[in-house]
Amino acid sequence: MSTPPPRTSLMVVAALAAALGLGTGVYYVARTPQETGFPAVGRPAAAPAQPGDAMPAITLPDVDGTPVDFARFGGRPLLINVWASWCGPCVEEMPMLAAFAAAQPADGVQVVGLAIDTPDGVRDFLDRVPVTYPIVIEQPAPDDASVRLGNAQGLLPYTVLVGADGNIVKQKLGPFADGEIEQWVGSQAKNRRR
Numbered sequence: 001m002s003t004p005p006p007r008t009s010l011m012v013v014a015a016l017a018a019a020l021g022l023g024t025g026v027y028y029v030a031r032t033p034q035e036t037g038f039p040a041v042g043r044p045a046a047a048p049a050q051p052g053d054a055m056p057a058i059t060l061p062d063v064d065g066t067p068v069d070f071a072r073f074g075g076r077p078l079l080i081n082v083w084a085s086w087c088g089p090c091v092e093e094m095p096m097l098a099a100f101a102a103a104q105p106a107d108g109v110q111v112v113g114l115a116i117d118t119p120d121g122v123r124d125f126l127d128r129v130p131v132t133y134p135i136v137i138e139q140p141a142p143d144d145a146s147v148r149l150g151n152a153q154g155l156l157p158y159t160v161l162v163g164a165d166g167n168i169v170k171q172k173l174g175p176f177a178d179g180e181i182e183q184w185v186g187s188q189a190k191n192r193r194r
Contacts, residue, residue, distance in 0.1 A: 048148065048149070048152045049149055049160075050171075052167060054167055055078075055168055060114070061136060061137055062136055063126065068136050076107055076164050078161070079100075079111045079159065079161055080114055082116060082151060082158040082160075083117075084156055085125035089157055097181065098129075098131045098133070100185075101132060109185055112133060115138070116140050140154070150168065155173055155174075159172045160172075
């Protein structure tokens with residue numbers, strides 16, 4: 001018959017094992033998924049932007065897969081509308097956004113649609129409801145462009161107004177009512193960088 005190890009020895013061994021496991025977990029969470037080979041589950045997403053913050057750097061593919069860097073719209077106000085082809089309120093407000101965009105002068109507010117959708121879903125939608133402003137596509141993720149632009153709830157539609165200086169002016173969750181876009185944008189159309 002063997003005698004059991006002293007209780008303090010078991011506690012020390014358990015504490016060392018726990019510390020080693022915690023240290024390993026912190027090490028893997030602190031590294032990128034490419035470094036570890038594990039998905040980024042549990043990694044904190046970037047803090048959502050608020051009014052007054054600089055717009056985060058965003059480059060996303062358009063419907064044809066060509067990268068669109070939002071920095072190319074700098075120097076003029078930017079209205080970014082986050083939508084999806086399967087979102088009823090998004091679809092309802094699209095003609096109003098298209099009319100607003102078409103009425104803008106060359107140095108007016110630039111409208112950009114950010115579809116949280118599939119390329120096929122967006123193409124099918126745009127075949128039925130064509131728009132003339134740029135549309136980019138992204139898959140939903142905990143740190144997608146919509147979240148980085150302040151949409152912490154992940155609901156659609158979501159719209160962000162960025163001033164000509166590159167700072168976020170305001171954010172709106174939910175669809176625009178008829179005639180509301182012009183009022184919501186307000187004086188930003190006149191506040192172009194000179």
